[in-house]
Amino acid sequence: MICLGIESTAHTFGAAVIRNKEVLSNIKKSYTTESGGIVPQKAAEHHVAEFDTIVKDALEKASLSIKDIDLITFSNAPGLGHTLRIGAHVARSIAVLHDVPIIGVNHCIAHLEIGKLLTKAKDPVLLYVSGANTQVIAFEGGKYRVFGETLDTGIGNFIDTFARYIGLGFPGGPKLEKMAYLSENYIRLPYNVKGMDVSFSGILTKLKRLFDESKHKTEDLAYSMQETVFAMLLEVSERAMAHCGKKELLLGGGVACNTRLQDMAKKMCEERGAECFVLENQYNVDNAAMIAHLGLKMFKAGVRHDIDMPIDPYERTDDIEVSW
Numbered sequence: 075m076i077c078l079g080i081e082s083t084a085h086t087f088g089a090a091v092i093r094n095k096e097v098l099s100n101i102k103k104s105y106t107t108e109s110g111g112i113v114p115q116k117a118a119e120h121h122v123a124e125f126d127t128i129v130k131d132a133l134e135k136a137s138l139s140i141k142d143i144d145l146i147t148f149s150n151a152p153g154l155g156h157t158l159r160i161g162a163h164v165a166r167s168i169a170v171l172h173d174v175p176i177i178g179v180n181h182c183i184a185h186l187e188i189g190k191l192l193t194k195a196k197d198p199v200l201l202y203v204s205g206a207n208t209q210v211i212a213f214e215g216g217k218y219r220v221f222g223e224t225l226d227t228g229i230g231n232f233i234d235t236f237a238r239y240i241g242l243g244f245p246g247g248p249k250l251e252k253m254a255y256l257s258e259n260y261i262r263l264p265y266n267v268k269g270m271d272v273s274f275s276g277i278l279t280k281l282k283r284l285f286d287e288s289k290h291k292t293e294d295l296a297y298s299m300q301e302t303v304f305a306m307l308l309e310v311s312e313r314a315m316a317h318c319g320k321k322e323l324l325l326g327g328g329v330a331c332n333t334r335l336q337d338m339a340k341k342m343c344e345e346r347g348a349e350c351f352v353l354e355n356q357y358n359v360d361n362a363a364m365i366a367h368l369g370l371k372m373f374k375a376g377v378r379h380d381i382d383m384p385i386d387p388y389e390r391t392d393d394i395e396v397s398w
């Protein structure tokens with residue numbers, strides 16, 4: 075079966091084509107800003123302006139035409155209402171015009187499933203670290219369950235906010251990563267793990283204050299920030315692995331592109347005799363290949379959705395009934 079997937083939960087609009095388990099194309103374009111965060115309305119306008127070229131590119135790269143598509147899937151949750159709606163409209167229009175079935179897919183679960191498709195991971199704990207999301211997810215007792223999460227902002231948004239504060243622009247994650255490699259001078263920061271959850275807002279306040287005091291090098295702040303928050307995330311991930319008795323950790327989300335996080339995750343896994351799986355960056359960030367893959371998997375398991383399958387900006391990972 076050939077499936078076209080559409081991703082639009084936030085600043086990225088993506089289209090991808092897969093043939094059964096083979097990714098034929100994975101195209102995306104992201105709305106970015108010079109200052110400030112994502113303005114939902116502007117991101118939606120970006121998606122409206124770009125979607126047709128992105129879908130066309132995805133089909134071209136796969137050497138297929140829209141008539142070859144057997145199924146269309148789209149991320150219907152969770153995310154920004156403004157942008158989710160654009161992806162839903164695109165998917166519904168194609169489904170109606172070309173008379174193909176449609177499936178709505180949960181974005182967070184798709185991050186886990188693409189990891190299982192493209193790595194040797196069979197039943198991993200997913201550390202999902204993106205702009206808006208920070209969750210430790212695993213499949214347990216017939217459902218995808220959240221074992222720990224942020225109590226305030228997502229890690230990527232936290233990193234980007236600090237980067238903007240010190241004048242690095244958006245997205246700040248990759249720039250702070252480079253800067254962090256220039257230091258090994260650890261400055262003590264709050265370490266905020268609460269049970270299985272993490273919180274970043276206090277650390278952000280402290281970082282801003284330290285930056286304003288100008289007593290420390292910015293490199294030292296970048297280094298200390300990464301060491302602290304990555305250690306927090308891996309502490310919670312490790313505890314989830316121990317609790318579930320799982321021996322695999324998968325990284326996902328844009329922040330999973332960070333090589334220091336990857337190294338720390340590999341080390342933690344090595345020490346407990348577990349395996350760590352890291353995807354290519356194009357599958358860490360928001361992408362449509364994962365939406366195509368999970369949607370096709372659901373369809374093959376007998377899931378059917380109506381053409382007006384609604385979007386749900388606030389859907390919880392553990393709300394989903396799993397039949398696939």
Ligand code: AMP
Pocket residue numbers: 084086203204205206229230231233234245246247248251327328329330331332333358359360
């Ligand atoms: P996503 O929401 O999954 O598309 O991921 C976007 C987030 O990933 C943004 O907050 C970026 O700053 C962050 N990001 C991307 N690359 C890196 C990196 N190398 N280190 C840390 N954060 C990163």
Ligand code: MG
Pocket residue numbers: 181185204327328359360
């Ligand atoms: Mg994501």
